[in-house]
Each structure stands twice: as structure tokens, then as C-alpha cells.
Amino acid sequence: MPLESTYDDVSTAGLQDLTEPSLPIFKVERVQLQFSISSDFVAAQVANNVLILALSTGRILRIDLDSPGDIDDIDLPKKPQEIGLIRSMFLDPTASHLIITTTLAENYYLHTQSRQPKSLSRLKGVRIESIAWNPSLPTASTREILIGASDGNVYEVYIELSNEFYRREEKYLKAVYRVPDGPVAGLWVDLSPNKPDGRRVILATETRLFHFTGRIGRPGQEGSGSIFTKLFETETPNVHEVARDSKPMSSSLNVSPDPSGVSSADGDENERSYAWLCAQGILHGKLWTGPASTGLGSSIFNDSKMLPKNKIPPSENASGRRKPAVDPIAAILLTQWHILCFVGARILAIQRLDEKIVYDQVVLEPGDTMLCLMADQKKNTFWLLTTREIFEIVVNDEDRDVWKIMLAAQKFDQASHYARSPSQKDAVATASGDFLINKKRYLEAASLYGKSSRSFEQVALTFIDHGEQDALRKYLLVKISNFKKAYVMQRIMIASWLVEIFMSKLNSLDDTITTKAQLIEGTNTAETKDELGSIRKEFQDFVNKYKSDLDRKTTYDIISSHGREQELLAYATAIDDSNFVLSYWIQRERWQEALDVLKKQNEPEIFYRYSSVLMSHVGTDLVDILMRHPDLNPRKLIPALLNYNKDNNIPLPKNQAARYLNYCINQLQSRDPAIHNTLLSIYASHPSTSESALMSYLAAQSLNSKPLYDTDFAFRLCIQHSRVQSAVHIYSSMGEFSSAVDLALKHNEIDLASSVADRPTETDPALRKRLWLAVAKKVINQQGVGSVKTALDFMKRCDLLRIEDLIPFFPDFVVIDDFKEEICSALESYSRSISALDGEMDASAATAESIKNDIKQLNNRYAIVEPGERCRVCQLPLLSRQFFVFPSCQHGFHSDCLGRKVLEGSGLTVRGRIRELQASIARGGRREREARELDALVAQQCILCGDFAIKLIEEPFVTESDDKHEWAL
8 A cells, every 4th residue: 555644754864875886977068069060050859869940041950860960951942031930840749740920920831751741721820839749640631739829829620631733732721629718838638547528628818727628529530620629618627726926927838758667656657747837937837638527637737846936046257156036947847747937048957856956067168048948759869959959858867866855745655656776675664664653554664674674673573562462473474584594593583483473372262263253353253264274274375485594493393382183294294304294184084085195196105115114004095196106115015915805805816915916017017026926925814715816926927937936935825725726736836846846645535646647748748647647546546446447547547557457456355257248348458569570670670681781782882983084073084083973963073173172162161171180191190090081071972963952043144254245145
């Protein structure tokens, strides 16, 4: 809320020391013209960075200040002797439209895109004193504008540039208002907020200031008729009148330039200021835009201040003494914060807020005459012209001292807005805090003190002495937010103190609700509950924001000492103390809340610590969470799984411990024996008589080269829990088929023993027969006397068993007639076998005799070599040197040619051996034996008929050494 008051003035002593060193706010600089002029200036205007100068010769110079060398030199259509000298010019804020008036009341219009002024025939004879431009600032035409004349008439005119010779520039001209007391010194028109057809018109004369607010008319077509007639005819103006001075005085109406874009503290960045130079001095104030009513003008005039002309100090004469009389104010301008006055030869700058003179400088030499003081509304530049020179009034950082003025006026919000440096902001915060303490507005003072450098102890004791715990809490919150991170101890102490204050406040509110008492008159229990919720949320926000500044042990101790469990939970949640939060919910058996916390955890130790209790109560949900964390070590969860399995007698398909272990084995590919042993123990110890789950697991493990479980441990478990089928399977997987069969027979599992006895097939038929005999013996012993038929049927299940193998197992008193047929069948089988063996022996003898005959014939083999026979390799005569002939195919080769070919086509081993033998023979070794071995290797087979020739099928017919053209077709 705004902190404005008329309380005793805040002392500004020492505030000057807080002003940052900088350039002067105002500085008048002489402009160096880049061109020469042959005559005096008679008028000038500036807008939108365009400067227009009128010379006494009737020439007009239009200068773009962005490129000063580019000058438009324009002449009026007639010479000054015919129309008079240029008396004044009026330029709209966009620099698009220029209206020129002469001393003989001739008026001309010049558009920015034209260099030929057009005569305004309808305005001929009208001495223009002021113009109010259309607030929409059009560029193609002026649209509807108001012109104030020296005879008190106000005209509405619409001017549009025309290139047609017989067409006038003015679409229409109409007198819409008249004031009886002299020239219209100033006009201003602006829009009414949120009202498209709303307008505000301000009209100034020498003694009166008129304020019109209302709606304008809307003709059928733009430019076809007056729009202001309705406003002036229907609305009664608010008038501010001053007494006429006996001496003639300049009168003008000035409005501040466009806002610079920096928002003001009171939200009036779109509000302009005005200043009216009148006989009594300068009336200035804000041009409020709302509320739009007939009393708006009165509000503006009532809020305005009159700067009397006698407040302007007199000028000094040549001797340095002050003149007895005050020079009149010749002209004024408005900047954003100051009023610029031209008095005598001086420029004065007066701060509008406190009406103090901040600049007073003589700028003109004796004999110089001020021509005009003008401002660029768009660019916020200010100019002073004499008849020969141009001066620019440079404004630099003019709002630098606004904060001090606002502070002195106890407008603390505005002062804080305009304060820049930390020291300035601190001075504002301290002063406004002191003011609020005096007004007993402690909560507001707490926020401001928190931003100030006022002693921490002093502020804290002030709130404690007044019993303002809420204000103290707010002060500490603001203070800790302003402390830098480097102030570790200060932040920790303040944060801990705040926890204590929060707990005390919460306890106080709880006590009030419990006793149904009232804290303050007019405050009921429901309101107290709302406040409790608000304070609790504020505490949660506090710990979330400043948890790094709270010492964990200290904070736990403070909250625990007040017995605030909910706040303990809020703090633990904020600092991510999962152990505390989980313990809190588990102790209260709020399993879903505990699971919600666990879902957000990534620390494995948290899962290991709380898995036992959660597994017992919400096993399914916990396993779902565990399966989403493959990084956990399942071994550390085994105690929780075993505890769950012990306390829960549920079917194996719904057993969550088995489900998680299967996930570890099948999905995570765990090879940890502890995991496998745990799953096996859960399957084996389950009260169900079915061994399907256990057998499925064992069958899957049998596919591995080595089972991942401890076979001894598994076997003991199976025996302990009478899992015979599983125990037999374990024996079998270990290759202990005899023990497996014995165990199965021990528990009268004949079929199981039979399946195990069949496993050693071709690998060990003797063992297979022995196992089947053990099973057969058990079967015979079980069936007893008279069961010979059953035993004989069992014998047929194994092809290795014979009747003679089973006879020893039968009792001595068994009659042979019971299995006579089987004995006969066995004898007949033996007879057939003997006959088959005799046939095989005869065939073997015949084969041996045939081999002996072949051996004898080998010694008689020969081959005939013709005299012209050639070597099949080199094509030279075969008899020319040592050679080999193969009798079976009659192919002959020189021994060296054959050896070379065999070396090329043989493997590394044969090739190496041939070379060793050749080297040994060359050295004179055992020539006969080595020569025979060499001959055997070289002449093992014909190279054209044997395997060597078959290998050559991969070689091409045409080699690189052959002439390819010989093969051409």
C-alpha cells in the first residue's frame, strides 16, 4: 500500500552524502552550425529530431539532426515584402506537418514530403497563436486539429496535401469556440482512456485556463465536418482564473514530453505534466486522465501548484549586484521533472516536486535576444534560439534526486522506486521503517527494516519489547533473504530462531483452537484455524527455501521439544531425510504413504533397511518397486524375503519372495548361489505337496554346465521336507544314478527309479543293467509269491535284462513251470545268436584268405615301358634318367619331376618330411631306409589319377605363363 502521509517531515540531513557523483543535470551547449547564414533567425521549431529554422529573408531550412549535412532549403511562394516576415511556426510531434504564419496573417502549410509550402486560403487573415495537433498523430494529413487565434477564436481545421491546382489544402474550417479575454495562448488535445470518442481539450489565455472533457461528434465521412463542435457546445469547462497583471506578460501552455519509458512509482507513467505561464507565475501539475468526468478539470487544478514569479531570484547587473526588480519570465518548457524558464539572459531549471531551483545560468551575451525556447516531444531534447545562435539544453539523469524529495515528503514507495544505489535504498528503507514504527504498523515496518542497515539487535529488541512476534518473524524472513550465502553463521542462527518462532506460533494457535478461546476481539475459532493453516504452509515454504541454512540436529531438537510431529515430517521431507519419513509412516502403519516415499528413493540402503517390515505388510507393492531398481543387491534383501516366507502361508504362484527371486534369476541373470539357494529353500519348505515349482527350477538349472545352487544344501533340504522327486533329480544331475535309484526305491517310487535307471544308455550299459536289476529286485520283492508274471512283464521294459538275470531274485520255492515259456524263449534266442556268430566267423576266414592271395600277386606286377615313352610332366624321354611307372594306369614320370609336383601339391607336413629326407640322403645318411621312405612318399599315388589330380580342379586352365591368345576362338 502507498506509504504517503503528512506526518512530521523526515529529516534529510546527510542525504547529500548519498548522492552519487555524476555529471550536472543541466548543461547549455552552443551548437556549431555546419553552414553559414546570411540573415537572422525569426522563428524555429523542432520535433522528432527534425529542426526547422526560418530566416528573415523568407527562407526555411529543414535539417535532419540525424544527418545534419542534409538540409532542405525551402522558400515561401511570395517575398516578405508581400506577405510579411515569418512570425512563428508550428510543427507536429512527428515532424510531418508544418504550419507557417507571417506578420501579415498569411498562413502556409508544408508537408514533410514536400518542398513547396501551400497557402491556407481559408485561414487568410487569422493570426495563429497556438495549435493542438490530433492526438493520433497522423502523417498523411493533419486530420482534425484546433487552431487558437489572437482574437480569441478557436478554429477546427482538416488539412490534407493536394497536388490539384484548384483544390484547397483545408477540407473544412470552422470556428468552434471563442474566449473573450484575448489571444488563445495555448491549446492541448488528448484522448480519454477507454473511450474512442472521448477527448480532453485544454485552452489557455493570459488569465484563464479552460479544461473541457467530453465526447466528440462523428460525421458520416472523415474530413466532411467538425467533430469538436459537439464537445464545445455540450460541455461546460472547468476554469482556473488568475488576476491580470498591470504589466504585459508572456503567456503559454506547455505539456511535458513523451515519457522516457521508465515507469513511475505511483503507476502514472502515462500521465503528462503541464505548466501554464500566466500573470501570477507558473501553474503546474499532473494532467490526470481519470476518472473521466466533468470534475476532472477541477481535480487537476486543485492538485496543481502555483510557482509565483517573485520566487525567481533577480538577475545580476554588470557589477555583480542583483537588480531591484525581477525580470519577467519570457518562456518556459517542461522536462520530465523540471520547469525550464528563460528569465532575462538566464536559463533556470526548477524541480517541479519541491519548486527548488537546481540550475541558474546566464547563457546570453549582452545585446543578444532570445527568440524561442522549444522542446522535441518525441526525443526529449530542448533548445534555445537567439537571432543568430542555437543552444541545446542537455539534460542528464534528471531524476537522480527525486528519491530525496519523495523521502522528505514521506512518499516512501516513490522514494524507494527512484533510489538507485544500495545506500540510497537503505536510507529510504530505514526512514520508512521508523515512520511505520511510530504509526504502530509493525508488519509493514518489518519488511522495510529487513532491507535496511538498521542494527539487527535494535530492530529485534523493538519488536520483542512490543510483543510483535509476527513482525519479528517477518523481519527475520526478510533479513535472511538479504544475507549473502557467505554469511553462513548468521544465516544458520536466524534460520534456527525462525524455527523456534514458528513452533511457538503454531502451539499458540493450537491452544487457542483447543480451548475455543479468542485471540483478539472479533477473531473466532474458524479464523484461527485458517491462520493455523496459513502459518503451517508458511513454515513449509520456509524450510523448503532455507533447508540448507538449517542445522539438522538443532532443527530436529527444536521441533521435537515443541512436540510438533507434522512439522517434523515437513522438515524431514524438505531435507529429503527418507529414514525419518519412512519411519514416521511405518510406525503409524500408513503403508501407502511409506511406499510413496520409497518410490522416490535411489539410495539402496533405504530399501535394505525397511524391506523386512514392508515385505510383511505390502509385499506385492514392495516387490513392484524393487523390480524397478535393478541396481539393488538381492543378497541383502534375503532376510526380508525369508521373513516374509516364514510369516505368510500363501500359494507359491502368489508368493512375492519367490516372484522377486525369479525376477533376479530370469531377468537379472543373477548367478549368486545365495539367491538360488534361497529360492530353492522357499520351494522346498512350502507346505504344498506339489513339487512342480521346485522341479521346474531344477530342470532349468540342469541346462547349465554346473548348477548355480549348492547341491549338498539342496539335497538336505529335499530330504528334510520329503521332496523325493527333487532329491532324485539332484542325484541324477550329479551323475549319482545308483544313489538316485536307491533313494527312489527306498521310498517305493518304482516308476521314478525306472526313469533314472534308463538314463545311462550307450555310455555305460553295464551300469544301466545294474540299475535295472536293482529295480527288478525291488519289484520282485514287492510282488512276492505268485507275482512271477508281473516280474516277467517288468523285465520287458529293459532290453538288457534276461530271464537268467532275474532267476536269482526269485524265492527258492518258485516252480519253474511259472516261467517255462520265458526260459524256452531265452534258449531259442541263444541258439540263434550262436548260429549268427558261426556265420560271421566263416565270412571272416574267407576274407582273410582273399587278402593273402592279393599280397602274393603284388610281387608279380610289372609294366612295359616303350622306347619312345615320355615323362608325363616334362615330356622328355622317360628312359633318359631315373623314373617311376604306375602299373595300374601305365603313367610314367621322371623321379625328380614327380617329386617336384608332389612337393607343390602336398601339405606342409608331407612337404617338410620330403625335404628332410632329401637333405639326409644328400648328406650320406642311411640311404636305403630313407630312400625307401622317400620313394613311398613320392610314388604313393599317380599324380594324374589319384587325389592329387582331384585337388588340381581348382587351378585355372590358363596360367599367367601361358599365351592367352592360343586359347582364343
